[in-house]
Amino acid sequence: MLRNKIDDILYLVEKPSRYIGDEINSVKKTVTTEMIRYGFCFPDVYEVGMSHLGSHILYGVLNNIEDVYCERVYAPWSDCEAILRRENLPLFTHETRTDIKEMDILNFTLQYELSYTNILNMLNMSNIPLRSKDRSEEDPFIMAGGPCAYNPEPLAEIVDFFSLGEGEEVFIDLMNLYREKKKNNWTKDEFLRKVALVDGIYVPKFYEVTYNEDMTLKSFEPISDEFPKKIQKRIVEDMNGAYYPTNFVLPYTDTVHDRAMIEIFRGCTRGCRFCQAGMIYRPVREKSKEVILKSARDILENTGYEEISLTSLSTLDHSDIKDTIYQMIDEHQSQMVGISLPSLRTDDLAVDVLQEIQKIRKTGLTFAPEAGTQRMRDVINKGVTEQDLDETLMKIFGLGWSRVKLYFMIGLPTETYEDLDGINDLGNRSTWLFKQIPAEQRQGTVSVTLSASNFVPKPFTPFQWMAQDTLETFKEKQKYLRSKIVNKKVKFNYHDAETSVLEGVFARGDRRLSEVLIKAYELGCVFDGWQEFFNFEKWMQAFEACGIDYKFYNRERSYEELLPWDFIDVGVRKAFLIRENENAINGVVTADCRQQCVGCGINIDLIGRDC
Amino acid sequence: MIILRIQYKKEQNMKFLSHLELIKTVERIFRRMQLPMSFSQGFNPKPKIAYAAPLPVGVESECDFLDVELTQKIDVDAFLKNQGDYMPTGLWFVEGKYFNKTKSLMSLVTDSAYIAQIEVSEPHEKAFVEEQLKAFLSQDVITYEKKNKKNKINVIDIKPLIQEADVLFVEANRIILKVLVTTGSSGNLKPEQLVKMFADYCNFEMVPGKERYKRVDLFTRDEQNKLISLFEVK
CATH class of the missing domain: 3.30.70.3190 (Alpha-Beta Plaits)
Incomplete structure (x- = not known):
């Protein structure tokens, strides 16, 4: 039996606890033939997948349906994969250790572009053909969703259908339809024709693409009138009434985020121009203080977590955040439950809240100025001033913190070397500010980490037309900064340039990249998000073999060009994105839309209400 | 001091937990059971739980011990009886007994x-x-x-x-x-x-x-x- 064979191999692998399943709160159901078997696949290792909030939500949504059994699947680490292949064992689900090929639907969540080869590898481990057209009636449907599905085209030849937007409601529609399929014995094609009409579902094989001589898209049309021309993302309108799990599956091994995750709102009003999440998750929908506090209580009771993380795009923007946090601390401090916040903006509120939080547990602090100069921050619409940063740092140093991490991006549109100098200046300014605090007030020695990621233009942002820096430019800029930063109290981290360039290709790619992806996988590319596996030369070979110049995808585009993701409607109007792109070039700041509507169109077009 | 000494089993899938993973899991189980644990002082307060003899990954155990320090006594029989709702398959508390003061478990084992x-x-x-x-x-x-x-x-x-x-x-x-x-x-x-x-x-x-x-x-x-x-x- 597969179950026992896997027990045997777990004696041989590194960190076996990530494969055992059987976690506290994992769902156990008796498998029946009527049941819809659903594999929720995260194309990375367990530690990463289990840290993803969306997976926990959808796991709960699906398993709440009586005749659906949703099981989790992760990419095994290379040692485990090698043994499974050697012993001729398939990739298995965590709950029942069933071959993933026996599932009805395998749903991959697309969190980052560089996990795509892992999808192929996971299919291959269970002998499932990689291309949609090669799969038979017996193979499971391959489905995908998540933020990268907003440009689904690079996976168009691989994935049978995509779910665009928030899954809470569409998954229920989907299961209702699949139940019909089972009952009426529909063929796969019959099912796909019906599922293509469900709001928020995209079936690539019913759409045809033609190209111009310069490689750009000429047309993108459904093959018949029965299919929609535009596909609108799905959203949950009322977050207070929406399903939210309280019995999170508890991992045994240390995962990336191993704490009680509480989503306090969806969307973001800040309008940073580089940020895809800030655009695609609009509009802002808050949960009330009462709902949040109840969630926290229930989750702690069911999981025994010792830390709560308030996860949202800009957590402190919640309109009732101060009261919510203070009350939460009050309720749980006797049990020594700490509260953590994701990266913070620099303002007074952050300082007040931090002061309260640190009474229980002191955590490291991360701020995200994103760019080194005021000019650059205005271009990206990050409304943070140097004065804000100064005041915040002074206050937190005065409260006893000595270590801070500052996030930046390099390669932003219009960036000059002066802007890079600004990153170094902010590091030096931070250590200098620390010394301005009276010695009896400050603690320890100051340590500042400057972390620079490489800018990747993403679909549905005002920067979706912008060129991405070339490999050479990124490397030059990194080298320049490395040589500039000499302050011993300042550490400088930066991301691999090759990885970011490849991410840029797939972020704005078209369906011709499916073949490149398969070729790269055949050449041995997997776990591309992991430095120990990433192999840029093999990727270059794959592009060459397919006759595609990768630089085509990193180039600047005109407003007139038909973009591969134009058929998707995320609710934010293209005219708004164009206006914001122009504002960026002119260095004009746009207000936070909590203060005044900036006309992105989301509420009017998607929900049917004014802002 | 109120120290509850517990004998426990670590079998089936739980044998694959490392000692650190076991520590984390037990802490969370105790929190779920709302055990009145004592915490250490400092920036990162931890419940006071001590173990007898850590096991390597892959080794099962029918007989292991831990000491947990409490702020008040609980009914041990009820604790043992109610544990079913909180335990993953393979982990089980067999018996419990109170101690006032004790040498550390680890130093006791021979x-x-x-x-x-x-x-x-x-x-x-x-x-x-x-x-x-x-x-x-x-x-x-x-x-x-x-x-x-x-x-x-x-x-x-x-x-x-x-x-x-x-x-x-x-x-x-x-x-x-x-x-x-x-x-x-x-x-x-x-x-x-x-x-x-x-x-x-x-x-x-x-x-x-x-x-x-x-x-x-x-x-x-x-x-x-x-x-x-x-x-x-x-």
């Missing part, structure tokens, strides 16, 4: 008993394996060489660390032994080491990846040097 199962390349009779074990144990010294951190070679004699060893079962290529070995600060012998040296002595070729170990008992010693349970400590 001996532990294991059942070891191996597969060897050739089939054997039980009588033969027993004979071999007797001969193995009757050596004057049973030594192996171990490199220390400075790359110096130490010769280690495990004979004084073997308290008992018996052949429980032999079926063709499968051999099951029961051993009682010294464990703790005054000397420590891992059953894996003992089994490996015995197999080498007999020229048995062990099938890789087929060794299985289960701890079945954990002891301390009283003033007369007699083995007693960790619950019987005064």
Whole structure:
């Protein structure tokens, strides 16, 4: 039996606890033939997948349906994969250790572009053909969703259908339809024709693409009138009434985020121009203080977590955040439950809240100025001033913190070397500010980490037309900064340039990249998000073999060009994105839309209400 | 001080938890059960839970102990009776007893008993394996060489660390032994080491990846040097 064979191999692998399943709160159901078997696949290792909030939500949504059994699947680490292949064992689900090929639907969540080869590898481990057209009636449907599905085209030849937007409601529609399929014995094609009409579902094989001589898209049309021309993302309108799990599956091994995750709102009003999440998750929908506090209580009771993380795009923007946090601390401090916040903006509120939080547990602090100069921050619409940063740092140093991490991006549109100098200046300014605090007030020695990621233009942002820096430019800029930063109290981290360039290709790619992806996988590319596996030369070979110049995808585009993701409607109007792109070039700041509507169109077009 | 000493089992899938993973899991189980735990002071308060003898990954245990410090007494019978809703399959609290003050669990442990199962390349009779074990144990010294951190070679004699060893079962290529070995600060012998040296002595070729170990008992010693349970400590 597969179950026992896997027990045997777990004696041989590194960190076996990530494969055992059987976690506290994992769902156990008796498998029946009527049941819809659903594999929720995260194309990375367990530690990463289990840290993803969306997976926990959808796991709960699906398993709440009586005749659906949703099981989790992760990419095994290379040692485990090698043994499974050697012993001729398939990739298995965590709950029942069933071959993933026996599932009805395998749903991959697309969190980052560089996990795509892992999808192929996971299919291959269970002998499932990689291309949609090669799969038979017996193979499971391959489905995908998540933020990268907003440009689904690079996976168009691989994935049978995509779910665009928030899954809470569409998954229920989907299961209702699949139940019909089972009952009426529909063929796969019959099912796909019906599922293509469900709001928020995209079936690539019913759409045809033609190209111009310069490689750009000429047309993108459904093959018949029965299919929609535009596909609108799905959203949950009322977050207070929406399903939210309280019995999170508890991992045994240390995962990336191993704490009680509480989503306090969806969307973001800040309008940073580089940020895809800030655009695609609009509009802002808050949960009330009462709902949040109840969630926290229930989750702690069911999981025994010792830390709560308030996860949202800009957590402190919640309109009732101060009261919510203070009350939460009050309720749980006797049990020594700490509260953590994701990266913070620099303002007074952050300082007040931090002061309260640190009474229980002191955590490291991360701020995200994103760019080194005021000019650059205005271009990206990050409304943070140097004065804000100064005041915040002074206050937190005065409260006893000595270590801070500052996030930046390099390669932003219009960036000059002066802007890079600004990153170094902010590091030096931070250590200098620390010394301005009276010695009896400050603690320890100051340590500042400057972390620079490489800018990747993403679909549905005002920067979706912008060129991405070339490999050479990124490397030059990194080298320049490395040589500039000499302050011993300042550490400088930066991301691999090759990885970011490849991410840029797939972020704005078209369906011709499916073949490149398969070729790269055949050449041995997997776990591309992991430095120990990433192999840029093999990727270059794959592009060459397919006759595609990768630089085509990193180039600047005109407003007139038909973009591969134009058929998707995320609710934010293209005219708004164009206006914001122009504002960026002119260095004009746009207000936070909590203060005044900036006309992105989301509420009017998607929900049917004014802002 | 209110210290609740708990005997627990760690079997089935739970054998794959590392000691650190076990610590985290038990802490969360106690929090779920709303045990009134005492916490350490400082920036990162931790509940005060101490363990007797950490197990390596892959080793099952029928008998292990932990001490948890509480702020007030709870009804131990009810605690044991209600645990079903909180425990993952394979982890189980067997018994609990209060102590006021105690030496640390880890320093108390002196001996532990294991059942070891191996597969060897050739089939054997039980009588033969027993004979071999007797001969193995009757050596004057049973030594192996171990490199220390400075790359110096130490010769280690495990004979004084073997308290008992018996052949429980032999079926063709499968051999099951029961051993009682010294464990703790005054000397420590891992059953894996003992089994490996015995197999080498007999020229048995062990099938890789087929060794299985289960701890079945954990002891301390009283003033007369007699083995007693960790619950019987005064």
